[in-house]
Amino acid sequence: MVKNAGAVSPLARTPESAEALPALRRSDARVGLFGGTFDPVHLGHLAVARAALNELRLDHLFFVPAAQAPLRPEAPSASAAHRLDLLNRAVAEAADPRLGVLDLEVRAGGVNYTVDTVRKLRAAWPRVEFFWLLGADQFAQLDRWREPVDLAKLVQFAVLDRPGSLPAAPPPALAAAIRWQRLPGEPHPARAEDIRRRRQAGESMDLWLPRSVAAAIEEKKLYR
Secondary structure (H helix, E strand, C coil): CCCCCCCCCCCEEECCEEEEECCCCCCCCEEEEEEECCCCCCHHHHHHHHHHHHHCCCCEEEEEECCECCCCCCCCCCCHHHHHHHHHHHHHHHCCCCEEECCHHHHHCCECCHHHHHHHHHHHCCCCEEEEEEEHHHHCCHHHCCCHHHHHHHEEEEEECCCCCCCCCCCHHHHHHCCEEECCCCCCCCCHHHHHHHHHCCCCCCCCCCHHHHHHHHHHCCCC
């Protein structure tokens, strides 16, 4: 269920949730959460994860793939099961014990809201300091998220500026309620939509994907 989570003791369960979550190295760990559809996961995602681990001094960073993103009406190109498999392969290839994948939204299916996901994690890990990673474009739309003020009480936001977008800034109505910081680092050129387009055109994706992910996409005939 959880790959390369860096756990050092058996899985813990909580009364609030049937999901099994990894036991953390420290009960007061600093934990990054990186949500998205990851359709597919690429080297840019991994570059952001590594930057967050270093800049935020995280003990763990978990990718949290969505079954269906709430603000995207179109379904992802690949199934949730395939996207989860690609993520697990990418994390295994990265071979960093601080990286892991949480599949609770994929197993729940349908639309899941970030605030509900974080509440489940807070119930399991009450002393953890959470950081939610997102791009500046998503951050600017935070007022469209479910219960953003309550979410801001549970996490700090780490925001990555995207090429061609305005510098990171929260919606004015939420500015006073949000704890956030800019995540430094050079933007990676990989973009999921470009990878899908190149795949459909029969062009190489090797420069933008982990080797295991590129091999699995070819083997499973995804994104054609």
